[in-house]
Amino acid sequence: MLPCRPLSLLVILVSFLMVPGVTVKKENFKTCEQSGFCTRNRAYADDAGAKGALWTSPYELDSASIRFKNGQLHGTVLKTTTINEKVRLPLTVSFLRCGAARVVVDEERRMKGEIELRHGSTIRKERYNEAGKWALARDPELSESASLEIDKAAGYTKVSYGPDGRFAAIIRHTPFEVQFQRNGEIHVKLNDRGLLNVEQWRAKVDPPDGDSGEDQSTWWDETFGGQTDSKPRGPESIGLDIAFPGYDHVFGIPEHADSISLKETRGGSGHHDDPYRMYNADVFEYELNSPMSIYGCIPFMQAHRKNSTVGVFWLNAAETWVDIVKTKSSINPLAVGISSKTQTHWFSESGQLDVFIFLGPTAQDVSRAYGELTGYTQLPQHFAIAYHQSRWNYVTDEDVRDVDRKFDKYQIPYDVIWLDIEYTDGKRYFTFDPNNFPDPLGMEDQLDGSGRKVVLIIDPHLKNVPDYQVDHELKSKGLGVKDKDGNLYEGWCWPGSSHWIDCFNPAAISWWAHQFKYDKFKGTSPNCFIWNDMNEPSVFNLPETTMPKHNIHYDGWEHRDVHNLYGLTYMSATYHGLLERKKGVVRRPFVLTRSFYAGAQRVGATWTGDNLARWDHLAASIPMVLNNGIAGFPFVGADVGGFFGNPDKELLTRWYQTGIFYPFFRAHAHIDSRRREPYLAGEPYVTIITQAIRLRYQLLPAWYTTFYQASVEGLPIVRPQYYIHPDDEHGFAIDDQLYIGSTGLLAKPVVTEGAASVDIYLADSERYYDYFDYTIYQGAGRRHTVPAPLEKIPLLMQGGHIIPRKDRPRRSSALMKWDPYTLVIALGKDGEAEGSIYIDDGESFDYQRGAYIHRNFQFGGSALWSEDIGTKGPKTGEYLKTMAGVKVEKLVVVGAPQSWQDKLSVTVIEEDAKSSTTTSLQFHAAQGNKAAYAVVKNPNVAIGKSWKIEF
Amino acid sequence: MKNSRNLLILLGIATCSTTRAAGKGGPSRPRGVGPEFAKYYTDPTTFSCILHNTVKIPLSSVNDNYCDCPDGSDEPGTSACSHLSPFSPFTEAERLSTGDVDLTPALPGFYCKNKGHRPSYISFLRVNDGICDYDACCDGSDEWAHVGGTKCEDKCKGIGKEWRKKEGERQKSLSKALKKKKELIFDAVKLRKEVEGRIGDLEVEIKAQELKVQSLETAFEEIEREERGKTVKTPKKGKVALLAGLGKARVEELRSALIEVRSQRDESRTRVKELEDVLSKLKAEHNPNFNDEGVKLAVRSWEEYAARETVGDLSGDAARDGDLFEISKPDSASSGVDWERWENEKEKDEFIYKILAYLPPSLVRYLEDKLDSVKSFLIANSIISETDLDSSSESKAVTDARNALNSARESLGSTRKSLEDHRLDIGREYGPENVFRPLKGRCFTKDVGEYTYEHCFLEHTKQIPKKGGSSVTMGNFARISSMHVDEARSSGQIYSVEKTTIEYENGQMCWSGPARSTIVLLECGEDDEILKVVESEKCIYSMVMKTPAVCSDEDVNGNGNGSGSGSRSTRIIGKDEL
Structure with missing residues (x-):
């Protein structure tokens, strides 16, 4: 008992020091000071900074070593150590078809395995070089057009590449530095400040007495939170500074509870004191406005300035920190060109240095190229973009049925109900609690009766008990993560003592995938999908709530090397399991993951983890969702209502009104919270929340089209200002309003208590119409006050867009499949508008064989026409046949010209029709600020056909 | 070619809207129109929206799958107006040109004739959604457009038969239930009468006992007075001895109290130690990520406590304890007071x-x-x-007299208490007509998962683990109350029904949470039976229980089935159709 006392005193002391209201156990997670390599790399930067012009980076490219072939440059960088040894660091610069350049630096001695491991360790001697295997969608194709231009004698090597050869990489040999130019202008510089740092392997030698050489205190064993990391390879971090000359804003590197425009990190007012950290962690009640690492990470950053976007992707799965410093040069304010600069400093604990550079020039280009590398968002099943109802926990199968019935009773649509960990038999995944879920199949059958699904949680820790077959197999087949001595690793999570599956092992993947077969996972039907939680991996009994870095994975890699990939490998295994639960029946999986890394977008969705039922967390959800989209993983949302605590009714209502704009729209709640299904809120809240959910459903055609675009172009689903208005500098940092894809829908959710209006920032001079009452807002570069009493959602339509909708409410999105469409044509100030729609069966992969409808709508010159922009495939004809009865039932032209005031009908011409028909039009004149509009009744044209409607 | 099917559908609509179904006698009506609304659809050329009769449309616009009327009355047979509801996000264009008009739907839903069963309305949002909603529309007519190839065969024959059978049973059962309820009320009256009778008896009894007490008081005083003289005349002991005797008795009393307190203290110490061990173990082994507020609070409080208290050291001042030990030894000549000497002090x-x-x-x-x-x-x-x-120094006579008096007084007190209780009981709420009076204290159980749940009427609710272990009180009787429960008709309209509830509060405390509580919602049924127990939130339970005590004639009239707009008209139609 006594040993507890100092600790408890410490806890109390710490809790006194903490800011009130902040509940995160900060002491459980490392600050930079507590991380050896973070301290060392920061010290390296400080040292270089202090020396200023006297500092020279000790890295040079051996000119004689340079070879260039097939879009790839090879050479050797030499590092001169403090004791004047030369360390050979093989360099590969690849120029890729997607327009990106890739710089890889390795360590020759380790590649050859000529090092000794301490403590008799048997782990791999190389620097980890397989992150790409998981993060990249495929081996990047090399660009054949890249060409070596300047000979190396001058001490520079220049390679031209990219579209029309407009990009160039200029490599200075001594000291080693790489500049990336677009059209002759520098946009990205590597080793600009000389912070390149490759900690070469060295034997541990006790320094002679009195030696005041390098500080070795963080080189060898490191202890944190009572846990010692044995570091069998000693210090091995890599670091590099990356500068963006002329750029004021950098975005990305999720996941942080912070603004989208990243802050400076070296202290000062409004800045962070620590670098942005990326080390996937289960952080309990995470704090806002913080560079702390949370559940997932994507080391992809975009820099944006007026009309230019560039990016870098740091492909390393070890613990990584990023320092950001911004400088503004005020020496000559009239000087043309570079006046400011964002300098970033990246460092990882181990692995290769592997960095991709994207030169834009637009954010769309950067997203597309990044997507080409790491994969695009998978087109989800249609239900997955509708409303999800979750709670920890619906306690019995009857409880689930009851909630299901109540949604129907109150005519609130929903598609998916979720079961958290309590459905299992004593936290044994792949089982149902026989007492509380005696009839899961019956429950699923009821849900299926209205096209609904259930999502079941399955976590990567397996209960360590003798009577659990899954764990038994894991043990006997040797598919778990090992400790540093090579024995099966044992830690604590929900079930108590547990083992963790090691999905770096191909055998583990196929074994895991097999667990999802219907005859293995008994009690599940085709309408069951999976939620992977705790896959950071979360280990309760250890500091940083995760496993020791010296744990060993498949093929001898240390956990240190692969930590940030763990969640992705695990969810990918689940994805494989869901692809074909029954032989011959392949369907699009749905997997929600809490932890992620670059590439996770190919296999699932994510959410912002365990947030709090507070207004500030509601506000924080918007930048967090936006930032994930910037970083190429746009299928994301936050728990509606807030996970911890009890939202009051206003907060809950506003959260629904915000949540309908998350790509992933799920309400979820902690087990200790009060029930808060929308029908429980009482009036007027139930009605207002139902309206919000129905609005999401009404706009599902637009959402699905946006998801489709993300799936082929890698674009964010909800987009920040700078994606839409890249020239409007005032809007770059705005992250409290969002555009839905390219639909022109602009939402600014209310995230404050008692609001009666919001101020929406408009970047351009286009007309914006209030979605509901068609009030016109117009005026570039300023904020416009839009009324937002509780029952009103601030949502505008940018003129110039055509928005597809389905207006008939149904029980679930599956039951809307055959309903007709409404097209809302929001005319721009030029009287024109454009839009598109993508439709498929929403379940299968048939769309990859042409079973889809993809159409472009254009309004101009008094006519609206629909044209096919899809590519025909073997299944196109058959699909179009099934969709022949699905029509457009209504057109609403907002901002209709006054000249239509006497118009009573329009002419409809459909392909294959013998003759044109007419249908009625009703014109409504403008009233005050409200735009005129016209409604065309039942044009009766098929959504899958080409047609023209003349006004 | 691709159009053909759709044309057929349109044709179908046209046929339906213009031609009159060749019904058996009754007036034919457009698809989805119930007989009570038929009169609105009789004009051969124009249709006036039912609630907005200034809005007139050609009859061809009825059931053309496009919503023209602000009240949706032009689309009785499609889902085109299903969005007309306060739950929908309306934009200017859906307001259908009439500005801020009331968008209340005129029709209760799509009318399913359900030949062979009871006709019924089904919500418009279920029309042509690809699902056969047999519970409301056994004839499958809600899926007349066969979207996505949906085919809903007419199942009314079977469903109707089954329903009539069930309905018969239900009626029978409900008649029995009503009978039982009558019995309950009868019993309640009887019980009340008994109580009233008992009150009368008790009042008489009290009078008698009061008299008895009076006479005993007089007797006692007399005896006492007599005996006192004798006592004074024959004092047995001197004052010191008397005092010593008293002192000794007192000291003995205090000593035994001390011994008892010490042993209680020792026991408490052991228990505190045990609890501290439990808590420190909880702190050491609790899972900080298992976000259990209760555990967190417990750990936090424990940490504060541990910092404040001298944890684990409860032995106190050893010297002082030694003293106490000495004190608790019996007195003798060598230690404490030598009572013997004082007691035998020469009488003066x-x-x-x-x-x-x-x-x-x-x-x-x-x-x-x-x-x-x-x-x-x-x-x-x-x-x-x-x-x-x-x-x-009291004589037996006095003692006897006192005892007699005391016992008479006691029994008077208890009779009075009993009277008070009975009077309270008469005044207490036992529901309408005291129907719950006979049920008081009657217990019913239901097994759910690992537990058996118990409801003892007007007393308590309990959770009893099946595997053994102590049971947990989920609440003690607080009040009979009622709550409004939303019910939906098959057409989708929600209406509120008031149901009787019995509330139980202040059950066993939860981990840092509230005291457990239970609301028992009562529904009409022949037998007393717990249907459902849910702990929907931590420590807040709800129970649904069937009991004849809340049955009424309405239940028998079939209100529970939610058949569209009133049971009378549908039943009449039902007969017609049969």
């Missing part, structure tokens, strides 16, 4: 008693009376206490 008669011996009896009598009155004065003014005088 008091002055007054000595004198008495030399005086004539009459004077003695006089003096004694004087002395008594002085004593009484002293006692009355709390100068000396009664026991000083007669505690250890």
Whole structure:
């Protein structure tokens, strides 16, 4: 008992020091000071900074070593150590078809395995070089057009590449530095400040007495939170500074509870004191406005300035920190060109240095190229973009049925109900609690009766008990993560003592995938999908709530090397399991993951983890969702209502009104919270929340089209200002309003208590119409006050867009499949508008064989026409046949010209029709600020056909 | 070619809207129109929206799958107006040109004829959604457009038969339930009468007992007075000895109290130690990520406690404890007080008693009376206490008299209490017509998962683990109340029904949470039976229970089935169709 006392005193002391209201156990997670390599790399930067012009980076490219072939440059960088040894660091610069350049630096001695491991360790001697295997969608194709231009004698090597050869990489040999130019202008510089740092392997030698050489205190064993990391390879971090000359804003590197425009990190007012950290962690009640690492990470950053976007992707799965410093040069304010600069400093604990550079020039280009590398968002099943109802926990199968019935009773649509960990038999995944879920199949059958699904949680820790077959197999087949001595690793999570599956092992993947077969996972039907939680991996009994870095994975890699990939490998295994639960029946999986890394977008969705039922967390959800989209993983949302605590009714209502704009729209709640299904809120809240959910459903055609675009172009689903208005500098940092894809829908959710209006920032001079009452807002570069009493959602339509909708409410999105469409044509100030729609069966992969409808709508010159922009495939004809009865039932032209005031009908011409028909039009004149509009009744044209409607 | 099917559908609509179904006698109507609304659809050319009759549309626009009327009455047979509801996000264009008109739908839903069963309305949002909603539309007519190839065969024959069978049983069961309820009310009256009767009896009894007490008081006083004289005349011991006796008894009493307190203290120490061990173990082994508020609070409080208290050290001052140990030893000549000596102290008669011996009896009598009155004065003014005088020196006669008196008083008290209880009971709420009175204390159970749940009417609710272990009280009776429960008709409209509830509160406390509580929602049924128990939130339980006690004639009339707009009209139609 006594040993507890100092600790408890410490806890109390710490809790006194903490800011009130902040509940995160900060002491459980490392600050930079507590991380050896973070301290060392920061010290390296400080040292270089202090020396200023006297500092020279000790890295040079051996000119004689340079070879260039097939879009790839090879050479050797030499590092001169403090004791004047030369360390050979093989360099590969690849120029890729997607327009990106890739710089890889390795360590020759380790590649050859000529090092000794301490403590008799048997782990791999190389620097980890397989992150790409998981993060990249495929081996990047090399660009054949890249060409070596300047000979190396001058001490520079220049390679031209990219579209029309407009990009160039200029490599200075001594000291080693790489500049990336677009059209002759520098946009990205590597080793600009000389912070390149490759900690070469060295034997541990006790320094002679009195030696005041390098500080070795963080080189060898490191202890944190009572846990010692044995570091069998000693210090091995890599670091590099990356500068963006002329750029004021950098975005990305999720996941942080912070603004989208990243802050400076070296202290000062409004800045962070620590670098942005990326080390996937289960952080309990995470704090806002913080560079702390949370559940997932994507080391992809975009820099944006007026009309230019560039990016870098740091492909390393070890613990990584990023320092950001911004400088503004005020020496000559009239000087043309570079006046400011964002300098970033990246460092990882181990692995290769592997960095991709994207030169834009637009954010769309950067997203597309990044997507080409790491994969695009998978087109989800249609239900997955509708409303999800979750709670920890619906306690019995009857409880689930009851909630299901109540949604129907109150005519609130929903598609998916979720079961958290309590459905299992004593936290044994792949089982149902026989007492509380005696009839899961019956429950699923009821849900299926209205096209609904259930999502079941399955976590990567397996209960360590003798009577659990899954764990038994894991043990006997040797598919778990090992400790540093090579024995099966044992830690604590929900079930108590547990083992963790090691999905770096191909055998583990196929074994895991097999667990999802219907005859293995008994009690599940085709309408069951999976939620992977705790896959950071979360280990309760250890500091940083995760496993020791010296744990060993498949093929001898240390956990240190692969930590940030763990969640992705695990969810990918689940994805494989869901692809074909029954032989011959392949369907699009749905997997929600809490932890992620670059590439996770190919296999699932994510959410912002365990947030709090507070207004500030509601506000924080918007930048967090936006930032994930910037970083190429746009299928994301936050728990509606807030996970911890009890939202009051206003907060809950506003959260629904915000949540309908998350790509992933799920309400979820902690087990200790009060029930808060929308029908429980009482009036007027139930009605207002139902309206919000129905609005999401009404706009599902637009959402699905946006998801489709993300799936082929890698674009964010909800987009920040700078994606839409890249020239409007005032809007770059705005992250409290969002555009839905390219639909022109602009939402600014209310995230404050008692609001009666919001101020929406408009970047351009286009007309914006209030979605509901068609009030016109117009005026570039300023904020416009839009009324937002509780029952009103601030949502505008940018003129110039055509928005597809389905207006008939149904029980679930599956039951809307055959309903007709409404097209809302929001005319721009030029009287024109454009839009598109993508439709498929929403379940299968048939769309990859042409079973889809993809159409472009254009309004101009008094006519609206629909044209096919899809590519025909073997299944196109058959699909179009099934969709022949699905029509457009209504057109609403907002901002209709006054000249239509006497118009009573329009002419409809459909392909294959013998003759044109007419249908009625009703014109409504403008009233005050409200735009005129016209409604065309039942044009009766098929959504899958080409047609023209003349006004 | 691709159009053909759709054309057929349109044709279908047209056929339906213009031609009249060749019904058996009754007026034909457009698809989805219930007979009570048929009159609105009789004009051969124009249709006026039902609630907005200024809005007129050609009849061809009825059921053309496009919503023209602000009240949706032009689309009785499609889902085109299903969005007309306060739950929908309306934009200007859906307001259908009439500005801020009321968008209340005119029709209750799509009318399913359900030939062979009861006709019924189904919500418009379920029309042509690809699902056969047989529970409301057994004829499958809600899926007339066969979207996505949906085919809903007419199942009314089977469903109707089944329903009639069930309905018959239900009616029978409900009649029985009503009978049972009558019995309950009868029993309640009887029980009440019994209570009332008992009150009467008790009142009489109390009168008798009061008289008895009075007479015993008089008797006691007399005996006491007589005996007191004797007592004073024959004092057995001197004052010191008397005092010593008293002192000894007192000290013995205190000592035994001390011993008991010490042993209680020791036991408490062991228990505190045990609890501290439990808590420190909880702190050490609790899972900080398992976000259980209760555990968190417990750990936090424990940490504060641990910092504040001398945890684990409860032995206190050892020297002081030694003293206490010494004190608790029995007194003897060598330790504590030598009571023997004092008790045997030579008697020294008091002055007054000595004198008495030399005086004539009459004077003695006089003096004694004087002395008594002085004593009484002293006692009355709390100068000396009664026991000083007669505690250890009372005769059997006095004791007997006192005992008799006390016991009479006691039984009077308890009778009075009983009367009070009965009077309270008469005033207590037992629901309408006291229907719950006979149920009070009757218990019913249901097994759910690992537990058996118990409801004892107007007493408590309990959770009893099946595997053994102590049961947990989920609440003690608080009140009979009621709550509004939303019910939906098959057409989708929601209406509110008031249901009787019994609330139980202040059950066993939860981990840092509230005390457990239960709301028992009562539904009409023939037998008392718990249907459902849910702990929907931590420590807040709801139970649904069937009981005849809440049945009414309405239940028998089939209101529970939610058949569209009132049971009367549908039943009549039902007959027509049969």
